[in-house]
Amino acid sequence: MEESEELQSILSYLPLLMRSSSLFWPSQAVETLRELGGGRVDSGYLLFQAISHLRNALSLSSEPLSPSTALGYALFFDEVMSGEESRKWFREVVPVLGNLLLRLPSLLETHYQNPHNSMRTATALRLLDSQLPGIIFLSQELIAALLGCSFFCLFPVKDRYVNHLPVINFDELFASLYEDYNQKQENKIWCIIHYFQRISSNMPKGIVSFERKVLHLKNDYTHISCPDANFWSTSTVPLCRVEVHNSGLIEDQSSDAVEVDFANKYLGGGALGRGCVQEEIRFMVSPELIAGMLFLPAMADNEAIEIVGVERFSSYTGYASSFRFSGDYVDEREVDDLGRRKTRIVAIDALCSPGMRQYRTNFLLREINKAFCGFLYQCKYQLYQKKLQDNGCSSALFDAATSTSMETSEGKFSDHKTTNSQNDYHSMDQGNNIGVATGNWGCGAFGGDPEVKTIIQWLAASQALRPFISYYTFGLEALQSLDEVAHWILSQRWTVGDLWNMLVEYSTSRSKGETNVGFLHWLLPSIYGHDEVIQTQLHCVSCSETDKRVVGMEAYLCGLLAHQHRYGLVDYSNYWMLCVALRPFISYYTFGLEALQSLDEVAHWILSQRWTVGDLWNMLVEYSTSRSKGETNVGFLHWLLPSIYGHGTGMDFSNLA
Structure with a gap:
């Protein structure tokens, strides 16, 4: 196997060595993995001893694990697990993981020799560095092997922090269980354990793709650039349909939609630590998402990460401290032509604790461009831009946007083949009926204004030519009138520019202290009762002629x-x-x-x-x-x-x- 540029970029982050164009485990590591594969380890204490031997063989002793890691592994497998569960784990699962890791060098060699050669762009495992758009295709089997390395804490970490890569080993996950035992942490681990139990009995054969999406900071005719405020204020793209759900979960959506991960700029956030909110929970029930943490550095303001094809393995109840693993989940999502499940997840990180600065135009712009980057389907959008250029008139903007954003246009561009090699893989996947499923992004723990964030996501989805946005309010009181306000706005045939300008006007008033009510109330006060309208002296664009x-x-x-x-x-x-x-x-x-x-x-x-x-x-x-x-x-x-x-x-x- 040739030491390709892709392999060179990721090799120092892998637990393998390379000699004479071959990847291999050190001999001492092979011996320990064989012991694991032979079923000779039967307790949490011995399991961590094996982990220590593997790390010493890989010269990782200078990179210490979290202080209570050994105690955490022993606590879970020797005390939290019942005797029968523990015996089954060490008898049936650990040997499969040991043998899977022994096969990691050959899995990687196969991967690099045939990284979706039908594509005209690089798709092999590599470091997907910041500001460099690209995609990686990994088999579910290779992902399982990589997650096995995480479980045994085998990834080198000394260079990860310098290059803004998130944590990838499971040491903190187990250490925190011992240091600050709580049920949510235990149940996060149960999700991971269940994943390994599933793949040890039936290894999945699908494909998962990980893509770094970038809005370029400089104007470039070959790429989509990061929009400025004038772009948004003058946009004549019509607003897409809004579906409001006051109950339910994004991951349970039945529509064909991209599901939003309320992400940390470091992919996964606190998934492998103490975190247990929307992003972390999603990574626990679909652990294949964790693989992206190996090679995806922190996102910049003009970047997003899209992951397609992950399988969900666990059911759950609760949220944050009430989170509980509730058993097996059978994922019945269809598979696309590339072997990926039609589960599309886009990770976008919102401003953290923005306070009043979130109402400044430059921060509104940061948030809307972040969402736009995540929601954008570049192949479709570039074709749309080309249509505008060919028509050469502003009226084409409205016509083209309408034709691509309506549900009836499904399949309109299905035969299009872009000449941009970076988009070849996209044209094989997404149709024109794929919307956005989201919720209170950047709110809750991040402290954002839910009404402002709702409008920002609606604008971004519309500008990205998505046909609809399914919004899950999680019963938030501030969004009780969202459905009514959205219906009214759509009845007025507002464009993206119209709504953006109103959002900017509201935010300016809010930042100046001229109003302290939410955007929906400010925009359409009549739905809150006339007494409030008079008392607060709010603003509204218009009302019905016959009201x-x-x-x-x-x-x-x-x-x-x-x-x-x-x-x-x-x-x-x-x-x-x-x-x-x-x-x-x-x-x-x-x-x-x-x-x-x-x-x-x-x-x-x-x-x-x-x-x-x-x-x-x-x-x-x-x-x-x-x-x-x-x-x-x-x-x-x-x-x-x-x-x-x-x-x-x-x-x-x-x-x-």
């Missing part, structure tokens, strides 16, 4: 600036009386329309009378009734205040409240 809830409201009309020239861009669509939304003013561009020549004068008179929204609404209804009956054929402004047209002194308004 009679405004009748009788004691909200005074806002100021009106009438512009007779045709320049500027304002789309309030429901006319200036919509200051029921408590906007301080409406700037109205008449484009020189003759019927509106008196608008400024009429508005000035109405404001001088201190009319409320209800007053003006009632007059509009009265006029419209008269107009529909044929009792008048003049315009509303003329009908309301005829004196300015030279036809009398005006109407009698004495009946107004």
Whole structure:
């Protein structure tokens, strides 16, 4: 086997040696692995003795394990496990792991000799360094062998910290069980043990891919660059469909969707330590995810990690301190043409403890670009961009986005073959009906604003041309109105740019202390009750033209600036009386329309009378009734205040409240 560039990049992180183009275990390690394979180890104490012998054979004694590692292994296998469970483990599972590790050199040689040669881009095991997009394909059997090395704590660690790689050995996992025993830690280990039990009786034969995704920091026609604020504010891509789930779990989603891992920038977070929230739990029930921790350094702000094909082995209940392993899980997900289960997980790390800085535009931009990187399907998006360039007009942006983001477009690009070799593998996998399944990313332990994070993910999924986003609120009170607000926004046919601009406006107000309510309340206060609307003086873009809830409201009309020239861009669509939304003013561009020549004068008179929204609404209804009956054929402004047209002194308004 040739010592390829890929192998060279990862060799120092593997527990094997290389000589004469061959990978091998040191002879002393082979002897110990044979003892394990022969069933000569039958207790947690002896198991750790074997681990120590293996580490000495690999010259790892200078890289100490966590202080209580030996005690942790002994505690779990000699005390936590029942006698029968322990005997079965050492009789049936440990020998399989020992023999599997003996085969690791040959598994790796086979892997490097045939790393998906049908692809035109590197796919073999290597260090997927920061800012270098790429993908790795590993067999489930090779992953099992690598995780066996983690269990026996055989990976060298001295260079991992320098190169921003996460922990990979299981020493801290077991040491923490002894140092601070709790049931969640015990049950995390049970998930790992169950995985090894499963693969020892029936080795899976599928493939798992690990991809580093990068939005390039410099503009480059051959790559997708990291968007700036202007990109988001001017985007005319329509918003995708939103499915709100107040119960259920992301990993149980039945839709064909990319599942979001609320990640730490170090893949896996505290999975092999004391952590036990969303990311760590996912890594426990699908331990093949842990393999990515071997070769994927920490994510930068413009990066994400996508993993396709992992199998789920365990069921569970609870969360954090209440987490419990609850038995076997049979994964029935379909398999794609590459042998990967159609389980797609994207790891994106949110800002940690952002406080008020999360409302600054540069931090909003950081979060939305992080999510966009994760949700992006580059093959489809580049084809979409090419279509825009070919059409050469801005209207194509809306048309193309609509055609690719609607559910009915499934298979539209299925025959496309990109010339970008880095995307060949992608065109073989993803269709146009794959959405995003997510939840309260960056909230909870990370401290983010759930309403802001929800909108950011919706925007990113839409811009990435995903047809839908399935949002799991986990019953969070702040998101109770999400379904209603999303429905209203979609009914207004807002674009990504429209919603982004509203988010920026809200965040600016929030950071200045001008409001302290959530974004959903701020955007559409009417759903929270009119009393709150008046008391808090919130903002809203518009309301329904026929919403009679405004009748009788004691909200005074806002100021009106009438512009007779045709320049500027304002789309309030429901006319200036919509200051029921408590906007301080409406700037109205008449484009020189003759019927509106008196608008400024009429508005000035109405404001001088201190009319409320209800007053003006009632007059509009009265006029419209008269107009529909044929009792008048003049315009509303003329009908309301005829004196300015030279036809009398005006109407009698004495009946107004």
